[in-house]
Amino acid sequence: MTPETIEKTLTNPDFIIQLATKLKEEQVEKERERQGRLAAEQTIELQRPMVNFAQTCLSSPRNMLVREVAKLASKEVVMIGERRLYNKLREWGFICRGTTEPTQRGMEQGYFHISKGVRQRPDGSTRDWETTNVTPKGQIYIINRLKREASGLQEIG
The missing domain is CATH 1.10.10 (Arc Repressor Mutant, subunit A)
Incomplete structure (x- = not known):
């Protein structure tokens, strides 16, 4: 934090609340992204056998x-x-x-x-x-x- 930010934090309680709110929103967004990524990875794992089968069929000239x-x-x-x-x-x-x-x-x-x-x-x-x-x-x-x-x-x- 810069000296101005530290001073503003000490003198303005609303600024502290804004920082805390922004930090919480960032954490919530990161958690949503992580959950979305986990869901996508699970979907990929479930579809892996089907994809392998499709690739095998398509690569087979027979x-x-x-x-x-x-x-x-x-x-x-x-x-x-x-x-x-x-x-x-x-x-x-x-x-x-x-x-x-x-x-x-x-x-x-x-x-x-x-x-x-x-x-x-x-x-x-x-x-x-x-x-x-x-x-x-x-x-x-x-x-x-x-x-x-x-x-x-x-x-x-």
């Missing part, structure tokens, strides 16, 4: 079969098999009814990729084949949507 996504979802979110996942994807409008072919919407959003090829049979004839794969973007979307639906069902029940 498309996955719907069966593999179902297994991954079973580890991450909710127990679901390939058939039930296909049914969910049909319900959401991403897979055509009665087939495993993605809809135009699913393709345009970049959630699916179709692998095509020709296979030769033992009798010499050929057969065309198509396999629906889920892109990394689709994997993240599907897992997150299953998580949202699972948490919504738990809140209701």
